[in-house]
Amino acid sequence: MSDKLKDLLQNGPIAINIGIFDFAETLKIQGVEVIHLNWSPPAGGDPELIELLDQLL
Amino acid sequence: MNDIKQKIDMANAEAVKRINEADPVLVDIAPAGEVIPGLKDRMVLHSGPPVTWPNMCGAQRGAMIGAVLFENWAGSVDEASRLLENGIIRFEPNHHHQAVGPMAGTISPSMPVWVVENRTFGNRAFCRQVEGRQQFGDYSDSALEGLRQWRDIWALSLRKGLLGMGGLELRPIIAKALTMGDELHNRPVAASSLFANGLVGPMLEAGVEKGHLLSTINYITKHELLFLGLSMAAGKASVDPAAGIEYSAVVIAMARNGTEFGIRVSGLGEEWFTASSPRINGLYFPGYTEKDAGADMGDSAITETAGWGGLVLAGATGILSLVGGTPEEALAYSKEMRQITVTMSSSYRMPVFGFQGAPLGIDMRKVVQTGITPIIDTAIAHRNPGYSIIGAGLVRAPMECFKKALLRFGQKYGVK
Numbered sequence: 217m218s219d220k221l222k223d224l225l226q227n228g229p230i231a232i233n234i235g236i237f238d239f240a241e242t243l244k245i246q247g248v249e250v251i252h253l254n255w256s257p258p259a260g261g262d263p264e265l266i267e268l269l270d271q272l273l
Numbered sequence: 274m275n276d277i278k279q280k281i282d283m284a285n286a287e288a289v290k291r292i293n294e295a296d297p298v299l300v301d302i303a304p305a306g307e308v309i310p311g312l313k314d315r316m317v318l319h320s321g322p323p324v325t326w327p328n329m330c331g332a333q334r335g336a337m338i339g340a341v342l343f344e345n346w347a348g349s350v351d352e353a354s355r356l357l358e359n360g361i362i363r364f365e366p367n368h369h370h371q372a373v374g375p376m377a378g379t380i381s382p383s384m385p386v387w388v389v390e391n392r393t394f395g396n397r398a399f400c401r402q403v404e405g406r407q408q409f410g411d412y413s414d415s416a417l418e419g420l421r422q423w424r425d426i427w428a429l430s431l432r433k434g435l436l437g438m439g440g441l442e443l444r445p446i447i448a449k450a451l452t453m454g455d456e457l458h459n460r461p462v463a464a465s466s467l468f469a470n471g472l473v474g475p476m477l478e479a480g481v482e483k484g485h486l487l488s489t490i491n492y493i494t495k496h497e498l499l500f501l502g503l504s505m506a507a508g509k510a511s512v513d514p515a516a517g518i519e520y521s522a523v524v525i526a527m528a529r530n531g532t533e534f535g536i537r538v539s540g541l542g543e544e545w546f547t548a549s550s551p552r553i554n555g556l557y558f559p560g561y562t563e564k565d566a567g568a569d570m571g572d573s574a575i576t577e578t579a580g581w582g583g584l585v586l587a588g589a590t591g592i593l594s595l596v597g598g599t600p601e602e603a604l605a606y607s608k609e610m611r612q613i614t615v616t617m618s619s620s621y622r623m624p625v626f627g628f629q630g631a632p633l634g635i636d637m638r639k640v641v642q643t644g645i646t647p648i649i650d651t652a653i654a655h656r657n658p659g660y661s662i663i664g665a666g667l668v669r670a671p672m673e674c675f676k677k678a679l680l681r682f683g684q685k686y687g688v689k
Contacts, residue, residue, distance in 0.1 A: 256644050258644075260672075264680075265641055268679060269638060271688045272281060272679075273639070
């Protein structure tokens with residue numbers, strides 16, 4: 217068993233949360249170490265605007 | 274990179290180059306009717322995009338009534354309302370006349386305005402006096418007395434001094450104030466002091482009568498928001514040459530009338546892209562709550578359009594006691610604004626970021642892509658006519674304006 221795997225089993229994972237902050241908060245409350253990354257889909261996920269932005273930006 | 278992306282990037286570069294090269298100089302303080310193009314008799318200019326009397330918010334209606342009474346076009350509030358309602362007194366947006374005005378933004382012909390000339394391009398812009406009563410909708414006689422003193426004493430004295438000194442360069446004052454804790458919108462305290470320092474001597478030299486001189490010195494040394502009218506005129510004079518550049522996605526106006534928030538984009542001509550004026554997240558003066566508040570209002574977001582105000586909040590943490598928030602949030606706002614702007618200013622720098630330039634040139638494409646809308650410092654007016662300022666705070670420009678502009682941009686330039 218590799219050291220990395222041992223470390224994972226002994227100390228537990230570190231979660232990376234992308235997007236909705238509440239998910240990170242819930243894990244934190246349960247004692248899980250979380251790295252949160254602020255992210256949202258381009259143009260709020262609107263397909264028409266995303267298509268337009270693909271051509272303009 | 275495809276052809277259109279290249280064209281947009283080149284057009285944006287030209288737009289911010291012109292803003293960067295601006296050299297705003299205060300050249301006069303003159304009655305609006307004598308200097309503002311197209312401002313006729315029986316006409317009042319107002320802030321924001323066009324609006325009709327039935328749709329006008331309470332505070333702007335109050336300020337319009339105040340302007341009509343100030344001009345002696347009516348003898349009572351009822352008569353003033355009737356003249357405005359019946360179209361006998363016309364009203365148009367400041368931005369359609371090279372002008373800007375804080376809050377309700379009302380400019381009537383006999384009000385003296387700051388006249389700022391952009392010496393690089395030769396264009397002029399105008400802004401009215403900043404005060405905390407009539408422009409918020411208070412039409413009482415004591416509120417109008419402030420306008421009369423500005424017209425009959427302070428503006429005349431300052432004009433005499435200013436003309437004697439041959440104008441006052443504003444770029445050095447703005448640049449210095451940004452290193453002294455100002456953001457030039459809700460906090461122009463350092464700039465106001467620098468302005469007062471610069472005008473007292475010339476007023477003395479010009480022989481301003483002693484009573485007027487003392488009254489004017491008292492006014493300019495105690496009015497912390499005095500320079501806002503100058504930063505607004507300087508912002509307008511600086512940004513206007515960047516208008517009308519084909520393919521540019523740079524925002525060249527953000528303005529609110531308390532009913533609608535509107536933006537204009539360089540490559541989209543004179544069209545306004547509007548959404549409902551947002552509610553303000555702010556702090557209130559004693560006796561008032563958010564239930565009393567009107568929606569966001571004023572042309573003062575020209576300061577953010579020029580790259581100051583909320584965009585440089587990180588360097589003006591002193592303002593947070595007025596608008597709310599923490600220094601960490603202020604730093605985050607300014608960092609965030611870099612994600613939606615084209616470049617950094619070469620004239621106006623921020624000590625807090627190692628003297629890097631202020632974020633400059635809001636690109637409406639980036640706003641839609643990132644979901645980050647410009648942050649704006651603002652004041653709060655009452656929802657009903659007849660009140661003075663009731664608070665101050667922060668507000669975000671509504672995303673809907675930028676989405677509408679992007680769709681029109683695609684339409685205009687043949688991108689589906």
